[in-house]
Amino acid sequence: EKGEAYGLRAMFMFYLLQAHGGMTADGQLLGIPIVTVPEDGSTNFNIPRNTFAECMKAIYDDCDKALALLPTQYADHTSDADIPAKYKTIGATISEYNRVYGAKFNGRMDGAIVEAFRSKASLLAASPAYASGSGINYEKAADDAAVVLDRIGGIAGIDPTGWTWYTNTQEIDGLANGANPKEVMWRGEKSQNNDWENDNFPPSLYGNGHINPTQNFVDAFPMANGYPINDSRSDYNANSPYTNRDPRLAAYVVYDGTAVGVNDTKINTESTSNTKDGINKVAGTSTRTGYYLRKLLRQDINLDPANTSKQYHYTPRIRFTEIFLNYAEAANEVWGPTGKGSHNYSAFDIIKAIRERAGICKNTEDPYLDECAQDKDKMRELIRNERRIELSFEGFRFWDLRRWKAPLDETAKGIDIATDAQGNVTYKDIDVDTRNYKDYMIYGPVPYSEILKFNELKQNQGW
Known part of the structure; x- marks a missing residue:
């Protein structure tokens, strides 16, 4: 599906930028070479890296193209009135829509997932390690996260058990193919x-x-x-x-x-x-x-060799908690701890909800959080610490430290x-x-083997 292809290309560009984007010795913030046409044995592979800003534009362009083609979520509809407008305009019937965008496709990339990757990319680009050359600011990062969160009702959409989703064993065992629990936007296959x-x-x-x-x-x-x-x-x-x-x-x-x-x-x-x-x-x-x-x-x-057992697991690719924390981080930087921009919630509101969910100061005041609400720098430190805890052992900390220049x-x-x-x-x-x-x-390096093969590639400083 063309929409999925655009979304996946944006996703992989984000991962490549995160791993290999960086500052060169001559002060350029570069990304990776942008390739948008099929390649074969006659292709010239010796091409320079595009700027980080150009790579971000490529991500946004691909997200826009994907969103124009993909449904927000795959779902079966029962009447023509439920068909999204962009498909009605091309004459899609209910049977045609369900055949192409029905619930059987849940688990594949949809519009909401594309929006989540746009949020991830914007936060990366607005972060201290990249902001000077990315052309992206924290307001853009906050707005992109809010698009995802508003669809689940903002703070009201926080899953009360999202901080221990992996202990919801009955829920995990009963998950149908493609179905997601409230905390999870996108996940891998369930296996025993x-x-x-x-x-x-x-x-x-x-x-x-x-x-x-x-x-x-x-x-x-x-x-x-x-x-x-x-x-x-x-x-x-x-x-x-x-x-x-x-x-x-x-x-x-x-x-x-x-x-x-x-x-x-x-x-x-x-x-x-x-x-x-x-x-x-x-x-x-x-x-x-x-x-x-x-x-x-x-x-x-049970791992006892005499009585070994197995259970169902899955790996979440995107959790809503991540997007809430994306918004909190960006909103604090651009509007301060309690500012909301054009949205209905602040960094303070989100961190309060996340801490209460975990049982911190439950049903009582949270004086330390209230103290941080008066100080943008203290709130930044608290948000980063909450992110460290909530997303621990899920592959975030390594990248977060680098983008923060910590x-x-x-x-x-x-x-x-x-x-x-x-x-x-x-x-x-x-x-x-x-x-x-x-x-x-x-900044990570461009693999040295690639530098040796292609003299048009500039290495990141220090490597």
Whole structure:
């Protein structure tokens, strides 16, 4: 379908810009070569990179072409009156419309998905790493996100269980082909397996413990009263660090004492532990940081070789929470924490709804959020932190740090917990991994093999 082709081309251009767009040594913000015609063996492949701004225009042009052809969503209609106007004008009947744009095509790229990728691209282009040469500002990014959100009623459309969508096991098991839960706009195919659990369950549950959340990440979760743990008003207790924390911490991270798996096995991550789950007990499978991953994993899976089970999983490609956070980030930059532009909600409104959904200051005031509402810089920091938490382990943080021009060399830390013979417990932060990234690495390289083959390609600075 031609509309899908335009939408997919815009999507892949976004991914390529994110990975390879960057500043050259002579100060040009470049994207990738724009190719819009079929190529064959006689094609001249030695062509220069287009500017980042030209690539953004190509994305927008393809989005416009896709939206002119695609339905907002695939759905079966029962009367001619339900046919969208753009198809009525060309004489489409109800049977013809349903044959081409009916519900059986759910899961393929539709207009709403195209609009979501336009939002993603606009936020990238408006971000500090690209804004100087992209021609895109935060107002455009906010407006593009609002197009997606307004269709679900704005803040009223937030899924109350969207922050733990992966625990809605009955919903996941019952999803029909192409159907989406409220939180998810676009997803991959549902399949029955135990791959994620095999990779990431603690070793005592026959997992490989691959992803180990850092202490840095754990410290990003505020207290249940909304204050960051380094705020004197938070009531954080370093000798009981997991007490009264943001409920998302327990939902996303396995920490010492957490119950995991079908038998609610208590996981002991201490260096004094006598299990394989203790920090650095077994190379390659035991945690290096004192933590294991919980987010995305189904706790009703058993990896015991004597009784192995599998369950349904799917990978979300776009969640509405991402688009809400896109809007909050952009709206704060252009209109401030409580400004709404031409829309019905502000950055403050969205962050309040997201925090309340997670159980922070539920049914009470959120004094720290109210404080941030008076300060654009503090609200920016809070929005970025909420994005870090809500979209964790879904492939965002790597790209977010780069587009924000944030430091890339923060040492990854862990926690060494030890219990002595008298039962006294100590908590000690440890360095786990030193990150030796340089400032220029906010931009990825053009693959060196391509630079060697094609002398018209300019490399990004530093590479």
